[in-house]
Structures are given as structure tokens and as C-alpha cells.
Amino acid sequence: MSLHEAKQGMLWTLSDIATLTRRNLLRYIRMPQLLIFSTIQPVMFLLLFTYVFGGAIQMAGVGVNYINYLLPGVIVQTVIFGAMQTGIGLADDLSKGLIDRFRSLPMARSAVLAGRTISDMIRNVFVVLLMSGVGFLIGFRFHQSLWDALAAIGLTVLFGFVFSWISASIGIAVRSVETAQVAGFIWVFPLVFASSIFVPVKTMPGWLQAFANVSPITVTVNSVRALVLGFPLGSDLWQMCLWMIGILAVFVPLAIYQYRKTS
Numbered sequence: 001m002s003l004h005e006a007k008q009g010m011l012w013t014l015s016d017i018a019t020l021t022r023r024n025l026l027r028y029i030r031m032p033q034l035l036i037f038s039t040i041q042p043v044m045f046l047l048l049f050t051y052v053f054g055g056a057i058q059m060a061g062v063g064v065n066y067i068n069y070l071l072p073g074v075i076v077q078t079v080i081f082g083a084m085q086t087g088i089g090l091a092d093d094l095s096k097g098l099i100d101r102f103r104s105l106p107m108a109r110s111a112v113l114a115g116r117t118i119s120d121m122i123r124n125v126f127v128v129l130l131m132s133g134v135g136f137l138i139g140f141r142f143h144q145s146l147w148d149a150l151a152a153i154g155l156t157v158l159f160g161f162v163f164s165w166i167s168a169s170i171g172i173a174v175r176s177v178e179t180a181q182v183a184g185f186i187w188v189f190p191l192v193f194a195s196s197i198f199v200p201v202k203t204m205p206g207w208l209q210a211f212a213n214v215s216p217i218t219v220t221v222n223s224v225r226a227l228v229l230g231f232p233l234g235s236d237l238w239q240m241c242l243w244m245i246g247i248l249a250v251f252v253p254l255a256i257y258q259y260r261k262t263s
Contacts, residue, residue, distance in 0.1 A: 013108040020115025024089070025122060038085065039127055042078040043134055046071065049198055050138060057199055064229060068143070071135040072152065072225040073197030076217065078131055079124045079160025080192065084184040086120045086164040087171025091180035094172065099262060113255055117164040124160045128153055143229045152227040155240070159220050162244045165251040172258040196221050216243035 028035045049057075054066040090113075093099050102112050132140070132153070142149045171180045194208060195201075195217040201209050212218050220243075222236040 013111065016107045016111035017114045017118065020111050021119045021122070024116055024119035028123060035123065035126070038082060038123070039130055041081065042074060042127065042131055045077065046074050046131065046134060047138070049074070053198075065139065067135065067139045068141065068229060069225070070198065071131070071140045072156075072228050073195075073221045074135075075128050075131050075153075075156050076159065076221045076224060077192050077197050078127055079156055080163050080188060080217070081185075082120060082124045082127060083160045083163035084167050084181075084188060085123075086116055087167035087169075087174075087180045087184050088177055089116055089120075090168055090171035091175055091177045094175045094262065095177060099259075103262070109260060110256060113165075113168055113259055117161060117168060120164050121157055121161040124157050125153075128156055144227060148227045152224045155220070155227070156224055159216075159240070159244065162247050165248060165255055168255040169251050169258060172255060172262060191215060191217050196225075214239075216240065216247070219243065 049070055050067050054070070057066055090099070093102075093112075099112065103109075167184055170183050174180050174183055194204070194212050195215050196212065197217065201212045201218060204212060219236045219239040222231075223233060223240050225231055226233045226236065
């Protein structure tokens with residue numbers, strides 16, 4: 001294959017990805033309830049933990065006003081839960097036979113998966129900004145520069161994109177919307193709550209601390225929290241990067257392999 005053909009093939013692939021991304025985003029415009037309901041749960045988490053549990057957790061000692069401690073964790077939780085929609089959407093397309101139609105078209109095989117994960121990442125940008133706005137209304141404030149705030153938001157959205165590939169693998173494997181919902185969230189909930197999202201890891205039992213301290217969610221939340229509040233980053237940032245590289249290295253090829261063998 002010549003260099004010109006390779007460049008032409010890359011342009012066609014990017015065009016296919018853009019088309020599928022647009023298709024998935026248009027779905028949110030035509031069915032805005034999908035976007036509305038995906039924002040209700042994280043807002044409820046934020047309000048409940050702030051006003052119901054916040055006083056008790058503040059007494060446990062988080063070092064700052066609890067809303068400032070909580071919001072970075074909740075936006076990470078939000079993008080993770082949002083990433084689970086990737087698998088549900090793919091399972092829905094499979095159950096309706098839409099994936100079979102895509103496979104019959106002269107388009108890049110990677111475009112279906114990439115278009116889905118990128119569109120969900122764009123949706124997560126909207127949800128993160130909305131959550132930041134709600135947090136601001138109830139007392140949250142960025143303590144660092146604008147660039148630090150943008151870096152925190154960017155890392156959060158990127159982390160959600162990485163988790164979308166895990167969800168994509170699950171959605172293609174199970175092929176059922178109901179099963180994808182259960183299989184997607186059943187392993188995410190323990191990871192979310194056994195982390196530093198809601199409470200400091202030091203308040204957990206010793207055996208759980210050992211797990212929570214190395215969890216990809218904990219190191220990501222700690223990195224975002226450090227950028228937002230000015231805490232020292234320590235080793236959390238590079239641990240987060242290693243986790244993201246490792247997850248992508250495993251689940252991108254796995255999702256593509258599962259998609260190719262789908263019939």
C-alpha cells in the first residue's frame with residue numbers, strides 16, 4: 001500500500017468515525033430525555049451527600065469544606081456511570097440488528113466503536129460542566145487557576161472515555177440491554193464506593209484501604225481533587241496514567257475483536 005493510499009484510508013476512517021459520532025449525538029437531540037435522566041442521578045448524589053451525610057463526614061475530617069472535597073469525586077463517578085451507557089447503547093444496536101447493517105456497509109469496522117465512545121465522551125463533557133455549575137450554586141469553588149480547572153475536567157472526561165471501552169466490551173459480549181445494564185453496574189458500584197470519592201480512604205478498614213489506595217478510581221479522584229484544591233499530586237497522576245494506558249491496551253483490542261466476530 002502506497003503512502004497516498006494509506007492517507008486516503010485514514011481520512012475515510014476518520015470520516016466514518018465522525019459520521020457515527022454525529023449519529024449518536026443526534027440521538028440525544030431527538031430524545032433529550034436520555035440526557036436529562038443521565039444528569040438527575042449525579043445531581044441527586046451530590047445533593048444527598050452534601051446535605052444528608054456531609055455534616056457527619058465533615059466531622060470525620062476531610063481537611064476542607066465537604067462540598068469542595070465531594071464534587072471532584074462525584075464528577076468522576078458521573079463520567080464512570082455515563083461510560084456504562086456505551087455498553088448499553090451497543091447492546092441496544094445489536095438487539096435491533098443495526099450493527100449487522102453497519103457491518104454490511106463499506107465503512108471502517110473501528111468507526112462503530114470509536115463513534116460510540118467519542119459521542120459518550122462529548123456527552124460527559126456536558127454533564128461534568130453541569131455538575132460543576134450545580135456545585136458552584138451550593139458552595140463549591142475552584143481553588144486553583146483556570147488552567148488547573150480545565151486540566152481537572154479534561155482528565156475526568158478522558159477517564160470516562162477509557163471506561164467506555166470496558167463498557168463496550170461488556171455490551172458487545174452480552175448483546176442484551178437488560179443484561180448490559182446489570183453487568184455494567186454490578187462491578188462499578190463496589191469500585192466507586194470503595195474509593196476516595198465520598199470519604200477519605202483512611203477512614204476505611206485496613207484491608208479495604210489496601211485495595212482502595214491502588215484503585216484506578218481513587219488515584220483519578222485524588223488527581224482531580226489535587227488540581228482543583230491545590231493538594232499535592234504525589235504519585236496519583238502517574239498511577240492514573242498507567243491505569244488508563246493499561247485499560248485501553250486491554251479493552252480496545254478486546255472490544256474490536258468481539259465486534260469483528262459478531263454475526
